[in-house]
Amino acid sequence: MRNIEDYNWDDLYEKVENFIRGYIPDANVNKGVKAFYNGNPRVEITFKQKGNQTAIKTLDKEPCFRSLSGYNVKGTRICRAEIIFDEDGNIIRI
Numbered sequence: 001m002r003n004i005e006d007y008n009w010d011d012l013y014e015k016v017e018n019f020i021r022g023y024i025p026d027a028n029v030n031k032g033v034k035a036f037y038n039g040n041p042r043v044e045i046t047f048k049q050k051g052n053q054t055a056i057k058t059l060d061k062e063p064c065f066r067s068l069s070g071y072n073v074k075g076t077r078i079c080r081a082e083i084i085f086d087e088d089g090n091i092i093r094i
Helices: 009-021 053-060
Strands: 035-037 040-048 065-073 076-084
Touching (some): 009 040, 009 076
Antiparallel strands (some): 035 040, 040 076
């Protein structure tokens, strides 16, 4: 198992930005957190729920995508999710 500092987090953030832009162009990548999920690196993203239901349904089928609890800001539902990588730093895909 690799240590959290063994990963190039700037590279992981960039991979998530490139991946998520194909589904939700206005998604925000949380670049301030280094975390693992089941021993694999993960990067958190946030985006507005409104107008992105089709993308959310598509992403739900991807093994790299995991929904987290969201929150409301001024009447707008904000979704939180994470993109999970394998131990080699690749996005887990079907």
